[in-house]
Amino acid sequence: MSMLTISGSPHVHTDDSVQKIMTGVMISLIPAALVSFYFFGLPAIILTLVSILSCVAVEYLIQRFIMKEKPSVTDGSAALTGLLLAFNVPSNLPIWMIVIGAMVSIGIAKMSFGGLGKNPFNPALVGRVFMLISFPVQMTSWPKPTELSMSLSDAITGPTPLGLVSEGLKKGESMDSLMNQLPDYINLAMGNMGGSIGEVSALALLLGGLYLLYKKIITWHIPVAFIGSALVFAGIMHLVNPDHYMDPLFHLITGGLMLGALYMATDMVTSPMSVIGMLLFGVGCGVITILIRLFGAYPEGVSFAILIMNAVVPLLNKAFKPGRFGVVKK
Amino acid sequence: MRLKTFKIGGVHPPENKITAQEAIKSFPVPSTARVMLHQNLGVASVPIVNKGDEVKVGQVIARQEGFISSFIHAPVSGIVTKIEECVDASGYRKPAIFIEAKGDEWLEGIDTTATLVSEIKATKEEIIRKVTEMGIVGLGGATFPSQVKLMVPEGQKIEYVIINGVECEPYLTSDHRLMLERPHEIMIGIQLLMKATGASKALVGVEANKLDAIELLTNVAREYPGVEVHALKVKYPQGGEKQLIKALTQREVPSGKLPLSVGCVVNNVGTAFAVYEAVQKNKPLIERVVTITGKGLKTPGNFLARIGTSIADLLSYCGYNADHEAKIISGGPMMGKAVTTSDIPMVKGTSGILVLEEGVERVAIEPCIRCGRCTRVCPMGLEPYLLAMASSKKMYDITESHAIMDCIECGSCQYICPAGRPLLDYVRLGKSETGKIMRSRK
Numbered sequence: 001m002s003m004l005t006i007s008g009s010p011h012v013h014t015d016d017s018v019q020k021i022m023t024g025v026m027i028s029l030i031p032a033a034l035v036s037f038y039f040f041g042l043p044a045i046i047l048t049l050v051s052i053l054s055c056v057a058v059e060y061l062i063q064r065f066i067m068k069e070k071p072s073v074t075d076g077s078a079a080l081t082g083l084l085l086a087f088n089v090p091s092n093l094p095i096w097m098i099v100i101g102a103m104v105s106i107g108i109a110k111m112s113f114g115g116l117g118k119n120p121f122n123p124a125l126v127g128r129v130f131m132l133i134s135f136p137v138q139m140t141s142w143p144k145p146t147e148l149s150m151s152l153s154d155a156i157t158g159p160t161p162l163g164l165v166s167e168g169l170k171k172g173e174s175m176d177s178l179m180n181q182l183p184d185y186i187n188l189a190m191g192n193m194g195g196s197i198g199e200v201s202a203l204a205l206l207l208g209g210l211y212l213l214y215k216k217i218i219t220w221h222i223p224v225a226f227i228g229s230a231l232v233f234a235g236i237m238h239l240v241n242p243d244h245y246m247d248p249l250f251h252l253i254t255g256g257l258m259l260g261a262l263y264m265a266t267d268m269v270t271s272p273m274s275v276i277g278m279l280l281f282g283v284g285c286g287v288i289t290i291l292i293r294l295f296g297a298y299p300e301g302v303s304f305a306i307l308i309m310n311a312v313v314p315l316l317n318k319a320f321k322p323g324r325f326g327v328v329k330k
Numbered sequence: 331m332r333l334k335t336f337k338i339g340g341v342h343p344p345e346n347k348i349t350a351q352e353a354i355k356s357f358p359v360p361s362t363a364r365v366m367l368h369q370n371l372g373v374a375s376v377p378i379v380n381k382g383d384e385v386k387v388g389q390v391i392a393r394q395e396g397f398i399s400s401f402i403h404a405p406v407s408g409i410v411t412k413i414e415e416c417v418d419a420s421g422y423r424k425p426a427i428f429i430e431a432k433g434d435e436w437l438e439g440i441d442t443t444a445t446l447v448s449e450i451k452a453t454k455e456e457i458i459r460k461v462t463e464m465g466i467v468g469l470g471g472a473t474f475p476s477q478v479k480l481m482v483p484e485g486q487k488i489e490y491v492i493i494n495g496v497e498c499e500p501y502l503t504s505d506h507r508l509m510l511e512r513p514h515e516i517m518i519g520i521q522l523l524m525k526a527t528g529a530s531k532a533l534v535g536v537e538a539n540k541l542d543a544i545e546l547l548t549n550v551a552r553e554y555p556g557v558e559v560h561a562l563k564v565k566y567p568q569g570g571e572k573q574l575i576k577a578l579t580q581r582e583v584p585s586g587k588l589p590l591s592v593g594c595v596v597n598n599v600g601t602a603f604a605v606y607e608a609v610q611k612n613k614p615l616i617e618r619v620v621t622i623t624g625k626g627l628k629t630p631g632n633f634l635a636r637i638g639t640s641i642a643d644l645l646s647y648c649g650y651n652a653d654h655e656a657k658i659i660s661g662g663p664m665m666g667k668a669v670t671t672s673d674i675p676m677v678k679g680t681s682g683i684l685v686l687e688e689g690v691e692r693v694a695i696e697p698c699i700r701c702g703r704c705t706r707v708c709p710m711g712l713e714p715y716l717l718a719m720a721s722s723k724k725m726y727d728i729t730e731s732h733a734i735m736d737c738i739e740c741g742s743c744q745y746i747c748p749a750g751r752p753l754l755d756y757v758r759l760g761k762s763e764t765g766k767i768m769r770s771r772k
Contacts, residue, residue, distance in 0.1 A: 003655075004656060004657060004668070004671065004672070005655070005657045005668065005672060005690045005691065006668040006669070006670055007657075007668055007692060008668075008746055008752070008754060008755050009659075009661075009663075009664060009665050009666055009668075009741050009754065010663060010664045010665070010738075010741030010744060010745045010754065011659055011663040011664075011666065011668060011684075011686060011689075012343055012344075012663040012664065012686075012689065013344075013689065013693055013745060013747075013750065014341075014501065014743075014745055014746050014747075014748070015345060016748045017696075017748050017749075017750070018696045018697075018699055018748050018749050019747055020748070021701070047498070060355070069408065072696070072697075072718055075696060077699075106410065111771065115697060116696075116697045116699060117698045117699045117700055117749075118696040118697070128468070163594075183515060197556070204404040250630075268699050268700050268702070269698075269699055269700050270700075272702075273700065273705050273713065273715075274702070274705065275572070275701035275706075321695045321704075321713065321732075322338070322705055322708070322712070322713065323711050324336065324585065324710065324711035324712065324733060324736065325576075325582060325585070325586070325587075325709065325710045325711045325736070326572065326582045326583050326584045326585040326587070326710075327571065327585050327733075327738070328584075328710075329428070
């Protein structure tokens with residue numbers, strides 16, 4: 001007779017796993033990746049691959065030689081960070097810069113805190129902001145989308161729609177003339193504009209976001225609170241002064257709002273646990289994003305907003321506990 | 331049809347009710363019955379027979395010791411060969427009365443016919459006395475002595491008798507079959523429980539994956555005043571006492587309190603059936619329905635088996651291949667106990683035996699990714715990740731302030747955890763330690 005196995009209950013387990021969650025998120029990014037590769041061509045593909053490989057390699061090396069533990073890169077979290085890091089930078093960024101970004105993302109933002117699950121800040125965003133501050137020129141020169149460009153030579157660069165409008169307004173140009181310089185909203189939503197590799201197509205990101213919701217990898221709370229509060233805030237400002245503040249739809253389909261709300265803010269490790277916590281976190285992200293976009297020095301504020309709110313997560317987790325069974329709320 | 335359910339948390343593991351269509355079969359009387367002396371929650375019973383005594387089926391062989399305790403009766407007729415320790419489902423050696431069976435001679439006065447006795451003659455006090463004397467305990471798994479629940483303290487009132495026909499554990503079908511095959515007996519048992527507690531209403535909750543039982547009980551219930559049958563959403567742990575009360579009455583049992591505090595008393599359908607047999611047929615609890623199941627068994631089924639029957643006999647009857655690597659679970663896969671050997675006797679609380687051959691080993695433990703799923707599925711609104719972390723670091727002030735004692739150990743958190751973390755293992759440890767600290771303070 002063979003030995004019986006014993007353990008405490010439960011004796012069955014969901015067939016979900018960390019690896020499946022990470023893979024699911026990567027699958028959901030396929031539409032956005034395809035759109036970007038279509039508009040930004042080979043350089044975007046190469047940069048994305050290098051970013052993923054660098055993140056995986058940095059994590060492997062740190063686990064193997066510094067932490068001296070069994071490398072766990074097969075869980076897919078480092079690869080996902082690599083993918084998201086690449087999605088947050090312009091496609092013509094010099095390759096060596098993305099390698100540095102990967103080292104900061106994984107080495108400093110993730111592994112120095114103990115690895116997966118321990119990091120307080122979103123690793124890909126820490127990497128992006130590090131690069132934005134260290135290499136401000138390269139990180140803000142956006143190649144213009146050219147259909148199916150396979151050339152590796154220097155592309156024509158220009159500002160993002162957000163940058164164009166925000167700079168123009170500072171120079172005293174009128175909102176109408178600025179808007180006329182941009183593609184129409186349908187083209188913007190499709191992703192036909194300058195921007196980071198993965199952020200340009202709001203529609204493709206929305207498609208991926210719906211897949212995440214359907215697969216129950218994320219819940220609706222953070223994206224809805226994030227986008228909703230951003231739209232409401234931007235909408236109010238637009239009503240107050242339409243000549244000075246862009247309309248909310250423009251905020252939604254340009255810049256990194258979609259990518260941030262659906263992918264960066266929903267990072268499980270760095271977002272709150274309870275429903276109320278998630279909603280407040282989302283609202284915080286949305287409001288800070290619009291504050292920076294309208295009144296800040298940078299045209300875009302999604303990364304900063306999420307990182308600031310990441311810092312608040314432990315407080316939110318402490319302040320907003322789930323409603324307990326059999327306890328009357330005071 | 332709008333299905334009732336509890337509001338917070340819950341999971342839906344694969345149901346795997348592979349024995350739902352298997353009618354209850356009488357299992358042969360074992361040649362040796364090993365009757366454990368501790369079969370109820372509370373204090374163990376005290377043997378009143380000696381080695382060499384001859385006993386008949388239904389004869390008292392161990393008596394109640396104290397208030398929360400129970401009588402135990404001989405499940406077979408024959409000779410008491412020894413009173414010795416024997417391994418039970420917990421894996422520990424505990425005292426048991428060994429009876430070598432000879433024939434099947436029942437004590438006089440027990441009605442063993444199948445005739446339905448519907449007229450209720452017993453008074454409230456007589457019902458409670460019978461339930462005590464016949465050794466009835468909660469058959470849903472907790473084995474709480476039933477008479478204790480029926481004695482309503484002065485000044486308290488029971489409005490609802492809640493009958494648990496949920497059977498939310500995957501695989502198990504013993505309650506389902508009992509509801510299909512003995513609906514009238516269950517209904518009379520419910521009437522007895524209502525009379526004993528003075529409740530005017532009884533609510534029977536059945537999960538919507540047993541539509542045949544819901545339909546049958548609903549029809550049968552028309553003959554029994556005050557009994558309502560409700561279909562419940564298939565969601566684990568729907569059969570948890572507090573979750574069931576919430577689903578059926580919208581009342582929440584306050585933290586640390588008993589169902590009595592919201593005017594409810596909860597009994598399993600199996601218990602209602604046993605109460606019927608005890609009061610109407612004068613029959614002690616010497617046998618029960620048990621599901622023997624598992625995908626590797628050739629002929630899984632539902633059996634009416636005597637207490638003290640060896641699990642190994644039941645398993646081999648169902649075609650269990652002992653050469654396969656397996657986990658044998660007493661109870662269901664969510665809350666059952668994995669046993670160290672199949673050579674253990676059935677007790678009053680054995681609702682099923684499950685043989686798992688796949689997924690026997692736990693998945694590898696990965697770091698917590700703070701997805702919060704454990705928190706969202708906890709039916710008590712707790713934070714399992716935090717309780718497990720605090721328990722593992724012996725931070726019992728945190729476990730106490732975060733209500734670890736509210737945990738009903740349903741295992742939903744550990745089931746859902748994508749990182750395969752042993753959350754409930756740690757929470758159980760924390761509960762035990764926190765409980766000790768809290769008691770020492772009193």
